[in-house]
Amino acid sequence: xxGTAGTAGTTRQPTSQRHVLAALALAQFIxxxxxxxxxxxxxxxxEDLDTTVQGVQVAITAFLLVMAALMIxxxxxxxxxxxxxxxxxxxxVYAIGALLSAAAPGLGVLILGNSxxxxxxxxxxxxxxxxxxTLLYPDVTSRARAFGVxxxxxxxxxxxxxxxxxxxTTAISWRAAFVFQALxxxxxxxxxxxxxxxxxxxxxxxFDTVGAVLSAVGLxxxxxxxxxxxxxxxxxxxxxxxGALVLGWFFRSARAKEASGQxxxxxxxxxxxxxxxxxxxxxxxxxxxxxxxxxxxxxxxQVVRGYDAIQTGVVFTAATSGLLASSLCAxxxxxxxxxxxxxxxxxxxxxxxxxxxxxxxxxxxxxWAFVPGLVLIGLGLGAMxxxxxxxxxxxxxxERQGEISGLSRSVSNLGSSFGTxxxxxxxxxxxxxxxxxxxxxxxxxxxxxxLTAAALLPRASRTA
Numbered sequence: 001x002x003g004t005a006g007t008a009g010t011t012r013q014p015t016s017q018r019h020v021l022a023a024l025a026l027a028q029f030i031x032x033x034x035x036x037x038x039x040x041x042x043x044x045x046x047e048d049l050d051t052t053v054q055g056v057q058v059a060i061t062a063f064l065l066v067m068a069a070l071m072i073x074x075x076x077x078x079x080x081x082x083x084x085x086x087x088x089x090x091x092x093v094y095a096i097g098a099l100l101s102a103a104a105p106g107l108g109v110l111i112l113g114n115s116x117x118x119x120x121x122x123x124x125x126x127x128x129x130x131x132x133x134t135l136l137y138p139d140v141t142s143r144a145r146a147f148g149v150x151x152x153x154x155x156x157x158x159x160x161x162x163x164x165x166x167x168x169t170t171a172i173s174w175r176a177a178f179v180f181q182a183l184x185x186x187x188x189x190x191x192x193x194x195x196x197x198x199x200x201x202x203x204x205x206x207f208d209t210v211g212a213v214l215s216a217v218g219l220x221x222x223x224x225x226x227x228x229x230x231x232x233x234x235x236x237x238x239x240x241x242x243g244a245l246v247l248g249w250f251f252r253s254a255r256a257k258e259a260s261g262q263x264x265x266x267x268x269x270x271x272x273x274x275x276x277x278x279x280x281x282x283x284x285x286x287x288x289x290x291x292x293x294x295x296x297x298x299x300x301x302q303v304v305r306g307y308d309a310i311q312t313g314v315v316f317t318a319a320t321s322g323l324l325a326s327s328l329c330a331x332x333x334x335x336x337x338x339x340x341x342x343x344x345x346x347x348x349x350x351x352x353x354x355x356x357x358x359x360x361x362x363x364x365x366x367x368w369a370f371v372p373g374l375v376l377i378g379l380g381l382g383a384m385x386x387x388x389x390x391x392x393x394x395x396x397x398x399e400r401q402g403e404i405s406g407l408s409r410s411v412s413n414l415g416s417s418f419g420t421x422x423x424x425x426x427x428x429x430x431x432x433x434x435x436x437x438x439x440x441x442x443x444x445x446x447x448x449x450x451l452t453a454a455a456l457l458p459r460a461s462r463t464a
Contacts, residue, residue, distance in 0.1 A: 017136060021146055023191035024129045025153040027091070030184045031122045032157030034098075034114070035064055035291060035416055037165030039298035040312045041174040048174065051107045053303065057295075057424040059111050061417055064291070065223045066119025067126070068414035069216040072266055075127035075406015076208075082201030083128035088192060090125025094118050095185040102178035114178070130405040134393045135198045144390055148330025151385040155323040155378075158290055162298055163320065166313025211254060211265030218247035219414060226421040270396075270403060278453050279391035282343050283408060284415035285450030286388060289350060290381055292419030292443045294319075297357070297370060299427050300436045311367070318371040322378025330386040339387035340457040346384025347451035353377035354444040358437050384454075391457065419443070 038045070042056045049055075078086045097117025104110040133150055137143040168177045221243030228236040254264035271277060294316070301307040301315060326333075326346075333342055353376030360369035389408065396404045426439040 019191055019194045020132070020136070020196075021149055023188050023195065024133060025150045026184065026188050026191070027087070027125055027129055028150050029153035029157040030094075030181055030188070031067075031126060032154040033161045033164065034118055034122070034157075034181060035060070035067075036158045036161030036294050037177055038114075038174075039295055040162040040166040040302070040310075041169050041177065042299060043302055044169055044174045045110070049104070049107050049110065053299070054424075055107050057420070059107065059115050060295070061223065061420045061424065062111055062115035063119050064413055064417040064420060065220060066115055067122045068223075068410050068417050069219040070120060070123035070212075071127065071410035071413055072215055072406040073207075073212040074123035075131075075403060075409065076212075076265055077124070078127055078131060078405075079202060080205040080207060081203075082197050083131050083199070084192070084195045084197045085201070087125050087128040087132075087195070088189065090121045090123070090128075091185050091189055091192070092121070093124065094121025095182045097121060098178045098181040098185065102175045102182075104175075118181075126409050127405045130389070130393060130409065132195070132198070134405070142331075143394070144334035144386060145331035147386045147389050147393075148327055148334075151330070151389060152324055152327030152382070155290070155327055155382055155385055156320055158294065160316065160320040162294065162316040163310075163313030166308075166310040170308065170310040206263050208254075208257065208263065208265035211250060211257070214246055214250035214253060215265060218243050218250055219410075221246060223414075223417045223421055226418065226425060266407060267403060270400070270407060273395050275458055276392050276395040276404070278457050279388050279395070280408065280411045281453040282347075282384065282388045282450050282457075283392065283412045284418075285446055285453070286346075286381055286385055287412045287415035288419035288422075289354075289377070289443055289447050289450070290419065291416040292423040292439070292446075293354065293357075293374075293377055295420045296423040296427060296436060296439045296443070297374070299424070300361075301367075301370075304436070305365075305367075307367070315367050315370050316374065318374035319378035322375040322380075323382035324378075326379045326382030327386065329383075333383065334387065334390075338459060339391050340454060340459055342387045343384040343391075343454040343457065344451060346380040346382075347447055347454055348380070349383070350377050350380030351444050351447045351451065353380060354440050354447065358440045358444075362437065422446075 038056065038060050042053055045051070045056050046053055074086065074090075094117070097113045097120075100113030100117060101110055102113075104113060129150060133146050134143065137146045164180075165174075165177050168174075168180055221239050225236045225239030225243060228239055251268060254266055255268050257264040258267055258269070297315070298312050301312045307315075353373040355373075356376060357370060357373030360373060363369070392404060392408050422442060423439045426442065427435050
């Protein structure tokens with residue numbers, strides 16, 4: 001199997017690789033865009049569909065939650081059906097969901113199209129993005145360059161989502177933003193014709209259906225528990241405990257299957273790699289901070305400051321610029337600094353940005369008060385997104401890329417769900433300046449946990 005990947009990596013033409021990388025990066029862009037662009041449409045969607053800000057928050061969080069819950073099964077399906085087939089299937093499901101969302105007459109149909117179908121499509125198409133990137137670029141430096149492009153567009157999609165969504169919403173309507181997503185999917189499908197799966201699919205591979213159900217239900221219960229915090233504390237505790245029990249059942253089932261010689265959905269042995277575990281923690285917290293900050297600032301600017309969608313989006317260009325600048329330097333940074341150093345530095349800069357966002361927003365009423373903090377957050381996140389992914393993916397051989405890619409993306413999207421849920425819960429409880437500060441302080445405190453995990457990484461990360 002190693003020889004197969006190595007041959008594929010040496011015989012594939014550079015031009016073909018560039019087209020493939022463009023397709024993979026655009027796929028990450030549109031999925032990240034979908035997770036953040038609705039933040040500036042909160043007022044427009046709630047008014048048009050006759051719902052509430054909390055209702056739109058549920059739709060946003062549900063999209064991220066479906067991705068997180070199904071990403072592990074999605075990663076495993078790539079082994080059985082092939083990375084290219086799963087990628088294309090995910091694109092088609094996503095496009096159907098985007099068009100359905102564009103025509104939604106009410107919140108229920110919007111949740112079906114955006115949260116469910118787009119979430120399922122993303123869970124199918126994102127694991128192949130990271131598996132193919134890992135297999136096509138065998139050494140740390142070239143892989144850092146490739147992941148730098150993928151993560152740059154992913155980060156830009158998340159950070160520029162409010163601006164692009166704001167421009168489209170103001171110029172046309174919020175529904176046109178979903179049509180835009182479908183059009184981008186069409187471009188990706190055309191570019192995907194050049195994809196050549198480095199590893200053949202194995203139809204004989206088993207699929208742990210029970211494990212898939214348990215993992216999805218457990219993750220859903222945990223995030224729903226967080227969402228219930230502002231309504232009923234006892235319900236929150238009950239959901240969190242129940243979710244933890246279901247996830248415990250999932251891991252116990254996985255250990256039993258592995259001990260009996262069967263193939264579980266997620267092998268417990270993946271968690272025996274300390275470097276990968278720490279890398280997964282940093283990934284989770286990075287996306288938690290990114291999506292939590294995006295939701296907090298966007299909601300505060302619109303609901304408290306009275307900004308419209310395009311004004312809010314313009315403010316977010318600061319984060320986009322910082323993230324794009326540092327992400328595109330990923331290859332150069334990987335040559336000069338250890339991945340641990342980059343991840344730690346990224347957390348330090350991002351936390352400093354959050355502190356500045358709190359201080360300046362309290363002291364000044366101008367929109368410029370948000371720019372310095374957002375720039376720092378963008379720079380910090382852009383510097384550490386790529387090395388965190390590289391640390392995790394490089395910790396395992398190619399035959400385990402389906403498993404670790406699904407787990408990695410699930411952990412990252414779970415972080416996005418947590419970020420939106422935590423920030424949204426604090427804000428919905430009381431949309432005021434104090435609530436904004438409380439949300440940002442909470443995100444900064446969680447960022448310190450990420451910094452601690454990064455500090456525990458080995459000083460020199462080795463590839464598997």
